[in-house]
Amino acid sequence: MQVPATFQYEKAASVADALALLARYGPEARVVAGGQSLLPMMKLRMAEPPALVDINGLTELARISVDGDELSIGAIVRHAELLASPVVGEHLPILRDAERLIADPIVRNRGTVGGSLCQADPSEDLSAAFAALRAVLVVEGAGGRRNVAVRQFFTGPYETVVEPGELLVEIRVPIRSHASAYQKVERRVGDWPVAAAGAVLELDRDRVREAGIGLTAVGAAGFVSAEAEDVLRGRPADEEQFAEAGRIAAQHCNPVSDQRGPEDYKRHLAGVLVTRALRKATARSRGEEA
Numbered sequence: 001m002q003v004p005a006t007f008q009y010e011k012a013a014s015v016a017d018a019l020a021l022l023a024r025y026g027p028e029a030r031v032v033a034g035g036q037s038l039l040p041m042m043k044l045r046m047a048e049p050p051a052l053v054d055i056n057g058l059t060e061l062a063r064i065s066v067d068g069d070e071l072s073i074g075a076i077v078r079h080a081e082l083l084a085s086p087v088v089g090e091h092l093p094i095l096r097d098a099e100r101l102i103a104d105p106i107v108r109n110r111g112t113v114g115g116s117l118c119q120a121d122p123s124e125d126l127s128a129a130f131a132a133l134r135a136v137l138v139v140e141g142a143g144g145r146r147n148v149a150v151r152q153f154f155t156g157p158y159e160t161v162v163e164p165g166e167l168l169v170e171i172r173v174p175i176r177s178h179a180s181a182y183q184k185v186e187r188r189v190g191d192w193p194v195a196a197a198g199a200v201l202e203l204d205r206d207r208v209r210e211a212g213i214g215l216t217a218v219g220a221a222g223f224v225s226a227e228a229e230d231v232l233r234g235r236p237a238d239e240e241q242f243a244e245a246g247r248i249a250a251q252h253c254n255p256v257s258d259q260r261g262p263e264d265y266k267r268h269l270a271g272v273l274v275t276r277a278l279r280k281a282t283a284r285s286r287g288e289e290a
């Protein structure tokens with residue numbers, strides 16, 4: 001039986017209370033949201049925080065709402081809530097596509113959007129989807145709030161710009177007219193991706209005004225293929241460009257061989273999935289989705 005080391009447990013009543021508790025217990029204290037990543041690590045003694053600050057009672061961080069031309073997603077919104085949200089389904093189908101394939105219903109019922117981003121696992125699906133969407137993450141600490149572009153949020157595997165004593169409180173996503181889709185290959189239902197790609201396109205008739213290409217599990221810096229985005233910008237939204245963007249994305253990512261597959265297979269998948277995501281996003285925007 002795996003048992004965590006001894007720790008203090010505190011249930012925060014508000015964001016201010018959570019920040020005060022984090023300050024009181026010091027830099028080794030950890031926030032717990034859904035606990036789907038942190039608790040297994042504690043049971044394996046890979047993490048031994050002296051104190052856990054539980055943020056599950058912070059209802060102000062549990063909302064999905066439209067604020068002007070942005071969608072606001074609170075940090076403790078569960079995967080299952082994002083999946084079920086009509087406004088997400090209507091405006092940001094890339095998130096619905098990704099959520100359908102994240103883990104299983106048990107993990108999705110507990111795991112949170114903020115916990116996923118803060119865990120910063122290099123195979124995380126939402127990191128790639130939000131990177132494609134150019135989301136802005138709102139981080140709060142004793143000194144107030146700061147906005148961080150998602151592409152600057154991740155500083156390395158399992159590392160982000162969130163400092164000890166800070167909380168990720170909100171994710172903000174522009175909802176101007178996007179075409180978007182997410183494509184993933186997993187070894188079996190509920191597994192982490194072997195590779196996955198998200199595509200977001202702003203189209204001007206049949207040309208690409210702006211593109212967002214997210215990649216995960218293939219060593220793409222910041223979960224982005226900037227090179228594929230460059231190939232698409234200002235060009236026709238057609239099969240030839242989508243194939244070229246896939247080829248460039250595959251060329252510029254850095255997958256490693258592991259139990260999910262060899263490096264060359266993952267690189268191949270990255271290219272195929274970028275092309276498929278672009279094709280699906282465009283078909284959706286033309287009302288041609290199967």
Ligand SMILES: Cc1cc2nc3c(=O)[nH]c(=O)nc-3n(C[C@H](O)[C@H](O)[C@H](O)COP(=O)(O)OP(=O)(O)OC[C@H]3O[C@@H](n4cnc5c(N)ncnc54)[C@H](O)[C@@H]3O)c2cc1C
Binds near residue numbers: 038110113116123192
């Ligand atoms: C069996 C299984 C399968 C999975 N499959 C997939 C998959 O296919 N794709 C995928 O992308 N993910 C997958 N996951 C990961 C899952 O999505 C994450 O474990 C989970 O959503 C993390 O969120 P959480 O709320 O549980 O975070 P927690 O475990 O509570 O926290 C994770 C980390 O983030 C910190 N943290 C949490 N919230 C905040 C906050 N608001 N501010 C600052 N720090 C915070 C914690 O201190 C901790 O360090 C899987 C997990 C499991 C257990």
